[in-house]
Amino acid sequence: MKNTIGNNVAVTLFGESHGNAVGCVIDGLAPGIPVDETFIKKQLNLRRPSGEISTPRAEKDEFIIESGVFEGKTTGTPLCILIPNLDTKSADYSDMKNIARPSHADYTSLCKYGGFADYRGGGHFSGRLTSALVAAGGAVLPALKNKGIIIGTHIKRCAGVSDRDFSNIKKEIEFLNDTDFAVLDEKAKEEMIKNILSAKEQKDSVGGVLETAVLGMPAGVGEPFFDTVEGMLSKALFAIPAVKGVEFGAGFKIADMNGSTANDEFCMENEKVVTKTNNSGGINGGITNGMPIIFRTAFRPTPTIGITQNTVDLKNNQNAVITAFGRHDPCIVHRARVVADSVTALVLCDLLSSRYGTDWLAK
Amino acid sequence: MKNTIGNNVAVTLFGESHGNAVGCVIDGLAPGIPVDETFIKKQLNLRRPSGEISTPRAEKDEFIIESGVFEGKTTGTPLCILIPNLDTKSADYSDMKNIARPSHADYTSLCKYGGFADYRGGGHFSGRLTSALVAAGGAVLPALKNKGIIIGTHIKRCAGVSDRDFSNIKKEIEFLNDTDFAVLDEKAKEEMIKNILSAKEQKDSVGGVLETAVLGMPAGVGEPFFDTVEGMLSKALFAIPAVKGVEFGAGFKIADMNGSTANDEFCMENEKVVTKTNNSGGINGGITNGMPIIFRTAFRPTPTIGITQNTVDLKNNQNAVITAFGRHDPCIVHRARVVADSVTALVLCDLLSSRYGTDWLAK
């Protein structure tokens, strides 16, 4: 389905970086969910470029709800959100349109779309489309919260610096969701920002790892074999430009453990089944077990850099060099955090709707 | 779609470990693909338990093609493969059916299916279902090869031991596909097996990491945003029981690189656009760029172990202990290798069929 994801709550994404607008349609939401435009705006602000560590492109991200909301609540019919592109400088791109930017989608786009794609600013491949995902997430996150399901992401690693692990997830999620640069350890945060600025000065860029936690998911949600919670989330997370890896619970580290240390022993706690450890990241057999869902997403460094690189001229099929053009970010990890939350929220809505029916989320 | 994956080439999986049979239906295959039952059998043998390092359950994996093949070739209509369960010892399970095995799906299955699922040997959650995926993969791998697309997987890491990296991928894929325990470095292989046996002796289990390479994929296959090659593959890979992480190209390591080192510079080589490095794992913007597709899959250690563990009795909601019952593997990584190849093949067939139409694969 290309630009649509989800079975019962489905999101369709559209738009190009320098076209009229980007946007999305969310179909299948329960009717009666209060939609808080101020909250959506706040979420969009968390994604917006901020100061020196981001691109100077200053999109206001003013969004228009074109359908699906009536008297402040979801109608249950498709919710379309449009985010017009206002601060576009397309001229930046015309000269260089045949010079493939390394590790961008310029070359693959040519192979797939035969030169008809809108090349300006990455076109449909631009990270700008994630603003629509954030707006969509902003429409459903409060409904999830109302059902006791909260989501938060911190920058686990950035520019070579690690944040500390989650320890009191509930409190930390609250803290993170009100923080611009979402790091738990203040010192780590300062060092990350310092390193980003240093990379920027060197006309280079950095990447990082986001770690997301979900609290409050009921046990028994998800499907074998293909609509597993891991499979559904990973498919959606790989839609975020720059993601190259996704791992759940102990992730790649679990490969080095023994069964006796990796296994999460069950025990009763307040008449509830819980596990003593959470190496499985809240998921067994693809299905939630009621423990926190924990996963990490690896982001490559922004491919656009000011350092001159070797590449090819796709028109003339010959070697060429390229030096960054367009406005760009030395790091997008801190901006991507709210995208991860949003994508997670949308996938969970889909899984919950499949499990409990159309109306559950608004009850 | 739960147990169905794929848009144009779709696979539906069914069966339980101790039921009549496991099997699958592959729909959308090009008509006219030669189906080599000997090759399918060989693939199934690569997945079968082997000697001391595997479970003593000795399923012959005799398969029956119920439909979709006529005079040795695919008809283009649904291909159903059935693999009867023959060596089942269900009595092993009846006593312990309410004792949740740690990090198994027993508890989540109860939450989802309310006690109606077939609990014997993990039921529908059993790794046994992957035999159907292997048979399905066996039906399409030769067709991909015929189009110049070859797939191979080695055990990159197992029981704390690392294999060397791919160096001459084409040759190594050929080597791996004829090897029972797929490791490139003979020394590493011996050490892995030694460690598996040592874990077994301690009634424990080990995990590992598989690394898969695909050669020959045309550039321009895959879709933004949600049907990316990464998203499609990862969703399918997380269907393999025990997988907790998937990464492409440089994967999680790319998060620590700078843009200038992570970027794959393009250059012309024999009038073809190639990249000098392959940190992107053959995929930019979710679309193949013609370079080898490289990814790694993290496997947790087998959750069934002979060491006594704490857990809960789900019937009486009270703490309990469990010591392994049923037959089990100290390691499944070497058996999972051919599952990874198969799942990869099926996803690629789907993507290729979407891109080039129904008939392409058999042309």
Add this chain to the structure above:
Amino acid sequence: MKNTIGNNVAVTLFGESHGNAVGCVIDGLAPGIPVDETFIKKQLNLRRPSGEISTPRAEKDEFIIESGVFEGKTTGTPLCILIPNLDTKSADYSDMKNIARPSHADYTSLCKYGGFADYRGGGHFSGRLTSALVAAGGAVLPALKNKGIIIGTHIKRCAGVSDRDFSNIKKEIEFLNDTDFAVLDEKAKEEMIKNILSAKEQKDSVGGVLETAVLGMPAGVGEPFFDTVEGMLSKALFAIPAVKGVEFGAGFKIADMNGSTANDEFCMENEKVVTKTNNSGGINGGITNGMPIIFRTAFRPTPTIGITQNTVDLKNNQNAVITAFGRHDPCIVHRARVVADSVTALVLCDLLSSRYGTDWLAK
């Protein structure tokens, strides 16, 4: 999705007329539905050829539940039913394999599958595959009944003879579901059978119209715009070979009415909203309104006839003649009745599961 239908309850169909078996996989059924094999057998018998008015091919339709049922109830995981082909006489077909039977799928199959399809007895296009749909329907009809939802079909018209309309639907559904040749008016039934036999004697065939009624569907099920009850049912009904038309409520006749006569006025009855007439067939805006769902399905006469017809030899691309070969039915309308019920049941399960979640049907 070709041979798969349904979003939350999905049915995948496979098999060929003269291959090993036909069958289906039903995925997404609520766990805990009692599966009554005797009832499934009874349903299959309603579809089986019967006496003089049907084909002499005598398949026993013995079915095997390969997965998804445990201790007599659905597990919630995929339910695979296999129906082996036993009474095949493939030799009947080999001589004539290049002679396209008029109004059969021989020619279109060649265009689509390039000659690789199994031509024997219509291969995958055979009406024989509907036995798998009937078995699948047999698995869910009792669960629907348990929720107060009953389905019945009568032969509204056959061989030029009309049955009377439904008058007391509930009673009539009970009557029809225990009747071999499902006609309400005994006289009409006799005349239909007489006409079928007369057509048979003339080596010809006849068609007819089935009318299906569904009682007890809750109001508020179905979706705008594309997953309407009409759209979902019609898509499934057109899967029954020989169907060329589907109409709901007053159907094509409504085109000749005025709004004032076509409109179904609402009124309160026992504190429930009902309509005085039911020209809409229980559906407004694609969504159930709680009134009986009524629709009619037009069946073409069986294309295989004993009268010599003009056609083409597809191998030599020249005109040819054909006289019926293979065993065939002078009429399939009476056998198709239970297929219509089954297909309807499966679609309703899907719609209900989408609306009320996974578990509803078994509650």
Add this chain to the structure above:
Amino acid sequence: MKNTIGNNVAVTLFGESHGNAVGCVIDGLAPGIPVDETFIKKQLNLRRPSGEISTPRAEKDEFIIESGVFEGKTTGTPLCILIPNLDTKSADYSDMKNIARPSHADYTSLCKYGGFADYRGGGHFSGRLTSALVAAGGAVLPALKNKGIIIGTHIKRCAGVSDRDFSNIKKEIEFLNDTDFAVLDEKAKEEMIKNILSAKEQKDSVGGVLETAVLGMPAGVGEPFFDTVEGMLSKALFAIPAVKGVEFGAGFKIADMNGSTANDEFCMENEKVVTKTNNSGGINGGITNGMPIIFRTAFRPTPTIGITQNTVDLKNNQNAVITAFGRHDPCIVHRARVVADSVTALVLCDLLSSRYGTDWLAK
């Protein structure tokens, strides 16, 4: 998928009658299709109300292409079209919002959406949403034409008057596509219009039957069992508000034929396989046979009428009466014609893309 239809070319519909806008997203179109905004405008004009026989609501149907078109051609990425609502008079509806309009979706919407749906002017159920389908159709019809595939619809029957049958389809399609009130027989047209006006004078409404022809579809397109051409088209056609029946070829009349008259004999004509008759409507076994695809769609009379009707007050659950409010059409059949063409075009693009791959339509 509710408001999304299509596998490889997918259309997602959104909007409400009195909200900001209606619109759609078309995903999966081949890159490089010239998009002719003048033609789209022309198509929208064919759907717009016209003079006395239509509603006085005067929407200009100015549309905005928000994405997916670059330098006049499709990019291959999602094409979003927005049609703002300008001439809304919502006050018309507020008084009567709890009075269910007979045969409208007011009551079923309440049952499904629990009172959260936008009730004004039918909300999401409004025929106004078909303007987005027409715009979408307008984007692809020229591409189909370029491949030799043309589509045309005439009003086969309206207000009790029949048009003559197609005789020279190619010429007639050209004629119809430039005609406002699409009838082949001028006399029939005059009588239809007279009868519509007469119904209008009586504050009543009329329905009709559309007949659509498709020329030039290659043989071998479509799928067994569920993605048949009939099933795919009918599902899409039932999305058009007011449709209550769909039939192909001889349709319901075929039920009264014998096999010997209903069968379409094959013969060679100019080295091509054709059929002498076309009772199958160009489709055998769900797959195109290269003959014209012919189908008819039954439209109920507009449910909104000026005559007072009995109904219920849904707020107080008591009987009530209603007299038409809002602006409405005495007949929508002539306006629906271009909707049928558009929906047909979109379904065919999907089927063709599944068959021949992503790029075929623009080649």
